[in-house]
Amino acid sequence: MNAKDIIYLDANATTPMAAEVQEVVKDAMANAWGNVSSSNVLGHEAKRYVERARKQTASMIQAKPGEIVFTSGGTESNCTILHTFAKVHRMKGGGDISVPHIITSNIEHDSVQKPLEQMHRDGQAHVTFVQVDKTSHAVRVADVLEAIRPNTVLITIMLANNETGVIQPIKDLSQAIQNYNQSSENRVYFHSDAAQAIGKIRVSVEDLGVDYLTIVGHKFYGPRIGALYVRNLEVGDCPLEPIFVGGGQERHYRAGTENTAMIAGLGAACELVATNIQTYQLHMQTLRDQLEEELSVALKSHGITFNGRNSLSERLPNTCNVSIVSGAFNGRTVLENCEMVVASVGAACHSKAGSKASAVLLASGIPYESACNALRLSVGRETTSQQISAAVIDICNAVHSINQSLNVSADFHTNDNHL
Structure with a gap:
């Protein structure tokens, strides 16, 4: 496959760094190479780049700059939250070492699911994996609330699924959790992994009402670093414990010398999203709809189903799981x-993982055969209508080629039986 001929429909996996972001990164590498923690002029200049990026990141999600902590990416952001509640609960009540309880869904990304499974095995936490509804492919608020126990400390539900694109009812969940907290002695905190949603739909922490939000730069044309939003972090409203300690960078919440150039690039990517999200969303939805319409016509004789597309839930505007x-x-x-x-x-x-069926699709109620036959096609900002039509032809040709080889194989075995 020639690189110039590639039709890239894997934007949910990663995106290229936008040209505007690359320019900011280059500028920071040339002019802000000092250590942010240094008190000299070079350190001050590097810190200026970092703090500008902090404001840009906060503005994108309608947060305050002091509520943003930069991380290496989504996995670190998610694991920091899980680590925080495993540790804080053990510290509560003057040495209370009772095991904390965490609630999540059964369609979470591995950066949430795998650490929780490990914590459960190690006895660091009890974990409830709430099943999503098999029709809407989203969690039900009532099911999440029903899973709360006296030792529940955290609920973590992704904002949008990376395979089906189904958007979860985060705002409704936040309101329900707030109502619960008003009548309970034990406060339950709420985290959402927004890795797949940011850059595709408008994301506002004020609208969502979450306590924590994970941000991942390379999902929206930024560098491969991330950030973590923590509500009212500067006044200690929501706890945050570092995974590791060191020089005290990021106000002691994330040790390690700041990657100034990449942080500056993340800020630039966030500003692009804040300015252009409506345009991005409309463009991607138009192309996603075109893709599904053309696939429906071209593969009509084979029969296709769109996983996650239903009348009960909203989807990301760029994601087609077929x-x-x-x-x-x-x-x-x-x-x-x-x-x-x-x-x-x-x-x-x-x-x-080979030809193994997607665990997310199976958990969402997709039949095993359909889950094995699924393609995740995710368009991006730079995808064109012409590319969509060419992609449909390419996929149809691949299906035809496979069909031919299967028929040849069947004919061979039939003839072989007569030898």
Whole structure:
């Protein structure tokens, strides 16, 4: 596959750094290379870049700059929150070492699911994985509330699923949790991983009402670092414990010399989103709808289903998860036979999972065969209408090629039986 001929439909996995972001990164590398913690003129200049990025990041989600902590990415942000509540609960009540309880969903990204499974095995936390509704593919608020126990300290639910694109009812959950906290002696905190949502839909922490929010730069044309929003962090309203300690950077919440250039790039990417989100969203939704319409026509004889598309839930405007119903059209095999399309069958971190069905799709109620045959096609800001039409042809050609090879194989075995 020639790089210039690639049709990139894997924006949920990662995105290229925007040209405007690259320029800011280059500028910071040239002019802000001092140590942010240094008290000299070079340190002050580097700190100026970092604090500008902090304001830009906060502005994107309607937060205050002091509520933003820069991290290496989504995994660190998510793990910092989980670590915080495993530790803080043990410290509560003058040495109370009772095991904390954390609630999440059964469709979370591995950076939430795997650490929680490990914490449960190690006895650091009890964890409840609330099942999503098999029709809406979203969690039900009532199910989450029903899972709360006296030792529940944290609820963590992603804002939008990275495979189906289904947007979870975070605002409704926040309101329900706030109502619970008003009548309970034990406060339950709420975190949402917004990695897949930011840059595709408008995200406001004031609207959502969450205590914590995870931000991941490379999902919205920024660098591969991240940030963590913590409500009223400067006054200690929401606890935050560092995973590791060191020189006290990021107000002692994230040790390690700041990656000034990448932080500056993240700020620039956030400013692009804040300024252009409506344009981005409309563009991606138009192309996603075109993709689904053309696939429906082109693969009508095979039968297709769109996983996550239902009348009960909203979806990200860029995400199409499609299964070819008839035949042995394993999603991975289809992509391997495409000449131009670059996409995924699920989360990028599962790319070596072979032909195994997506656990997220199965948890969402998608039948096993459909889950095995699924393609995750996610458009980006730079995707064009012409590329969409070419991608549909490429996918159809791949299906035809597979179909031919299967028929040849069947004919061979039939003839072989007559030898």
